[in-house]
Amino acid sequence: MERKHFLKSLLVGAISTPALLAACSKDDEAVTPSTGSTGTGTTGTGSSSCTVAPTETEGPFPTKSPASYVRSNIVDGKTGHPLTVKITIKNANNSCAVLSGALVDIWHCDADGNYSEYGGTGMQATNYQAVHFLRGRQITDANGLVTFTTIFPGWYNGRATHIHVHIYSASGTSLKITQIAFPEGVGTALAAVNGYGKGMSGYTTNARDNVFSDDTAGAEIATVTGSTSAGFELTMTLNVAV
Template sequence: MKREDFIKRGLGSLSLFAVIPALSSCTKDEVVADTTTSSSSTTITSDPTTTPSSCSVTNSETEGPFPTKSPATLVTNNIVSDRKGTPLTIKVYIRNVNASCAVIKDAIVDIWHCDAAGLYSEYGGTGMQSVDMTAVHFLRGRQTTDTNGMAAWTSIYPGWYSGRAPHIHVHVYNSAGKSLLVTQIAFPEDVSKVVYAQGVYASHGQADTTNARDNVFSDGTSNEMSSVTGSVSAGYVLTHTIYVKA
């Protein structure tokens, strides 16, 4: 079904939550063995031990049509649920452009993304969502940043849906619940091509939209492109830094 263009700005609901335990492991999906390591680096540092000399606010983007309905109820670092796919560890660092790019401790970070088939949880089978998923809450989660400014999740590599390049939605709040930024994270296309050629992704095939043709990323991904390392056999690690005014 043809996708509609998204509105380029959006805000999610605000709420507070408590910190939860460290990352737990998930069962790997059965995949075709591949020992080649793929990687792509951001143009802005994702190294929490090095403060960049200068930084600018990460692009504000739409929250899309499928934001988490009650983020405070999904305080979890393992967001896999029953979804199958190539394992992905997500590490997001939050930095403050108003404080010499210093990391922000105790920031609230919500993420959500689609599964290998391009479906989102919590939404019905109408419009852009082809299957009713109203009763499930997979691939959504909230975390607070640690002393390194990092929030982390155990997930699977996102799939894609028509008209959009692979992406993860992110909403950042300060510790008091004030919204700081809604944005999206882009993926390196060379890594996505490897992932989509195997396992549960293969039947869906390769993404039909590149980053350059995507309606969100077409204006550039210099501060939205993630660094992704690993392989389909070992799983991948995504690292990304988001800059906000706090």
């Protein structure tokens, strides 16, 4: 199994096989949508308390050199429903005051469930080793906020739809590796997107996902609003201990 250790510094930063499912287990990574749904106003619970965000695996496809991708627009030509991702970082050791100057990396799969920087193996047949789509880094502003322009992620066997997040201090110390889940069910963005062309048959729900299944309070589920015609917006607050 091809696995890369994430390089934790500022300078150095699918999909349907049993090998991938093992790689995405908890210590590493079916909803039935409403037919014809195009809009959503549903939300997840997010992380409204001052509890530190759960630690999750960076998975088998972490960004190899995140410091090379300081950018807010991470689309890189990939097609899909537009998604604006807004993540607020707060310091749980300071009464959850917003944390400015933190480094936030995100990465996720494309509409077909494939990751850039990997592929050509049993874990992901399509070879995307030479490209870097849907990966990027931003620095939190005075409000602790980073904003990314991307596309709505697709899904692949064994995992619920998700976005990976790695948070660092301004000096490059790793503070948290976690993942963000999406609300599910009738009227949600997930139902509206409907797995792009492949639908949701065989989809792994949050409750059955190896990463999200123990999130009984929904702390890892973002708020997602919008529509397939206007695009979607995801908001999430992640608390870290600095």
